[in-house]
Amino acid sequence: xxxxxxxxxxxxxxxxxxxxxxxxxxxxxxxxxxxxxxxxxxxxxxxxxxxxxxxxxxxxxxxxxxxxxxxxxxxxxxxxxxxxxxxxxxxxxxxxxxxxxxxxx
Numbered sequence: 001x002x003x004x005x006x007x008x009x010x011x012x013x014x015x016x017x018x019x020x021x022x023x024x025x026x027x028x029x030x031x032x033x034x035x036x037x038x039x040x041x042x043x044x045x046x047x048x049x050x051x052x053x054x055x056x057x058x059x060x061x062x063x064x065x066x067x068x069x070x071x072x073x074x075x076x077x078x079x080x081x082x083x084x085x086x087x088x089x090x091x092x093x094x095x096x097x098x099x100x101x102x103x104x105x
Contacts, residue, residue: 004078007051012036013044017053020070027066
């Protein structure tokens with residue numbers, strides 16, 4: 001899960017994920033969208049792929065094209081973790097509320 005958080009920590013990678021979530025996108029389109037070099041975008045894409053957030057496939061008509069597809073399954077682990085944190089903090093806040101209520105009595 002650390003790889004996923006590392007991947008999500010960068011705003012460029014988060015934007016890439018949002019673009020690819022809307023529709024599968026080729027690397028050239030990503031390069032055109034950002035003011036970065038192709039190697040820089042490729043580095044971001046490779047990290048997202050290594051984190052299992054993206055899957056890269058070759059184009060159906062042009063095998064030189066690399067198409068990015070989002071892999072939302074990898075985010076399930078993050079979602080589960082965030083739900084655990086939410087339950088933990090809700091319980092703590094409820095206890096704090098009870099404590100404060102008892103202090104005013």
